[in-house]
Amino acid sequence: MNASNPENENRIIIEYCPGCRWLLRSAWMAQEILTTFEAEIHEVTLRPSKTETGRFTINFGKELIWCRKRNDGFPEIKTLKQLIRNKIAPDKDLGHIDR
Numbered sequence: 001m002n003a004s005n006p007e008n009e010n011r012i013i014i015e016y017c018p019g020c021r022w023l024l025r026s027a028w029m030a031q032e033i034l035t036t037f038e039a040e041i042h043e044v045t046l047r048p049s050k051t052e053t054g055r056f057t058i059n060f061g062k063e064l065i066w067c068r069k070r071n072d073g074f075p076e077i078k079t080l081k082q083l084i085r086n087k088i089a090p091d092k093d094l095g096h097i098d099r
Helices: 023-034 077-088
Strands: 011-016 043-048 056-060 061-069
Touching: 011 023, 023 043, 023 056, 023 077, 043 077, 061 077
Parallel strands: 011 043
Antiparallel strands: 011 056, 056 061
């Protein structure tokens, strides 16, 4: 693991709007993240938003790395994996994603 990120910060939180029915999308993204970064990520948490409808955010530790409203939509899985890789394991080869 990256020494600059202690294990308790190597977590991803996906917060989604349950009213918009984004649980399945969130779970699929969590599965993709865990499959790709199983050695680097401590946990992926799915959190239904209790405060804001239409919310879909992805945080790495305390840092917001994706916001559906800010970024005008959902991330492509390729983009999301590259964002996470750049934070946690910059030298990790993502195979065909990087080509």
